[in-house]
Amino acid sequence: MSIRVRYAPSPTGLQHIGGLRTALFNYLLAKSSGGSFILRIEDTDRERFDERSLQDIYDTFRWFGIQWDEGPDVGGPFGPYVQSERVTRYQEFALQLMGSGFAYEAFDSADDLREAREDGKQGYDPVFRDMPESEKQRYRDQGVQPVIRFRTPDEGTTVFEDAVLGRVKRKNRDIVTDPVLLKSDGFPTYHLAVVVDDHHMEISHVLRGQEWVPTTGLHVLLYEALGWEPPTFCHLPMVLGKDGQKLSKRHGATSVVEFRNAGYLPEAVMNYLSRLGWSYDDSREFFSRNDLETLFDVAKLSKSPAVFDYRKLDWFNGSYIREKSDAEIHDLILPFLLREGLISDPPETGQQSTIRTAVPLIKERMRVLSDAPDLLRFVLADISEWNVDELVPKKTPAADVPWYLERAKELIRDADAVPDEVLEERFRATATELGVKLGNLLMPLRVAVTGSTASPPLFGAIRLLGIETSIARVDACITLLNNST
C-alpha cells in the first residue's frame, strides 16, 4: 500500500519554523517513497482561528517551495481538507462511540473546569460517566449543552510501535481521564478529528512532534473503539532554543516569514532544517531539495531533541548565496534595497546597472540578503559625515593624511581605464615613496569613498561610485581633516 502522509497545521498564528520542519519531513517521506503528501487545515478551535494565519500557511509553503498532492486548494479524493467543513462527520462518530458505550455526554460547565484546573486540581473527575439518564435529563431540561467525552479504561495497557522511538507503552489509567471528543459548540477536539480524518484520508504514517507522544495512547484507544487500524506513528524530536527550552520568540526569529524577511533563502532553510533530527552519513552537509527527496529515510531520524543554531543557518545561507548567479542575487536583493529606501520602485536604470555591477563585489560578503543594503549604502546614498578616527590610520600623524588623500586622488583619476593590478602597482610605488605601508595609503581612501573601514574591494567600489563622486568625497575628507587639526 502506498504511503500517505499529511501536515495538519492549525491556523491560529504564523507558521512556526518547527512546524515547517515537520511539514518538510512529511513531504520528504512522501517523495522518497513515491507516496502522497496531504495538507489538512485543522481549524476546529473557532476562538483562536485567524484568517491571516491561514493565508500565511499558503504563502509560507509557496516560498519554501514544497507542494502537496491533496489539500484545500488543489482538492483530492478525500476532501474537504478543512476540518470545519467536516463537522458532521465527527459528530456521527462521536454518536457512534456513544452508542457503543465508549463515550458519554457530560454537562460540566467550562468555567467550573477551568477554575478547578487553576486551583491546581489534577485530572478530571468523571462525575457524568455513569450517571443515569434520568438525572442527565435534568441538565438537558435546564438547557445545558453537553460535551461528549471518551470513556478511558481504568485497566490495561496501550502499546504502539513508533518508527522512531520503538515500542511505547502506557498504562490506561495514566492516560488522561475521559477527554472531551466533541465540544459543546459541536466541533471536535483534536483527538477525535485527527483520528477520524487520518483514518478516512487513509494516512499511513503520522509524522508529528514528540509533544504528541503522551496523547498517542489515547489516539490508539480511539482507533480501537472505532474498529480501525492505527497508522504508523513516527514522533519527531523537538526543536529547542539555545537554553534547551521550546524554541520561542526570545531565542530569535521563530515564524517562517521572519526568516524570509531577514533574507534567508528557502533552499538554505530547507537544508538546515533537514539536519535537525535527521542525518545521512558521517560527513555530508549539503542537500538540495532533490537530494532530500531521494535520500530521506525515517530510519535515520534521531530521538533526541535538537537545538536550533542560528549561526549554522547563517553559514548555510551564505554558502547558498555564493552559489547563486549574479543575476539571481540582483533580483533577490532588490526588495531589501527598496525596503531600506535605497532605490526607487521600480529601480531607475542607473540603479539597476549599479546593482548589477555591484553584485560580484558583495556576494561573498553577504550571509543574509538583508546584508545588501548596508554593503551598498555607500553607492546608493550620499555620505555626509565621516568618522575622523577611522580616516586616520593607526600610528599615523593626522596631519599627514590630507596629503595621502591628495596623492591617492591623483592616482584614481583614470581608474576607469586602468586595471586593478596597475592601479595597485601605482599605490605601492607611492607608498614606498612616502615611506608608509600600502594599507596606510589605502585605508583613508577607503574610508573617504565608502564611509567605512570595511568595504567591497576599493578600486571596484570607486568605479561603481564613479570617479567624480569618489574624488568629491576625498576632497570633502581633506577639508574635514584640515579643519579638525
Add this chain to the structure above:
RNA sequence: GUCACCUUCGUCUAGUGGUUAGGACACCGGGUUUUCAUCCCGGCAACGGGGGUUCAAUUCCCCCAGGUGAUGCCA
C-alpha cells in the same frame, strides 16, 4: 505531583561489543588578500553518574540524576 520520552565535543550529528570516537557550525591560531569577507591549512573540544553482563563496554541490561513534554470544551 503524576506519567511519558530523551541523554556522544558549546551546537547539529556519525559511529562500533575491541576505533587515535569521525564530520560540520561556532571558537582559537596560521596562510592568501588593498579593508572586510571568501578561500586554504591547523588546533581546541564529547560518550551524564553508578551498578551489572562480558576477556572487553560509548555501544547490551538495570538504577539514579538531569532535561524536555503531557496532564485543556488548544492544537
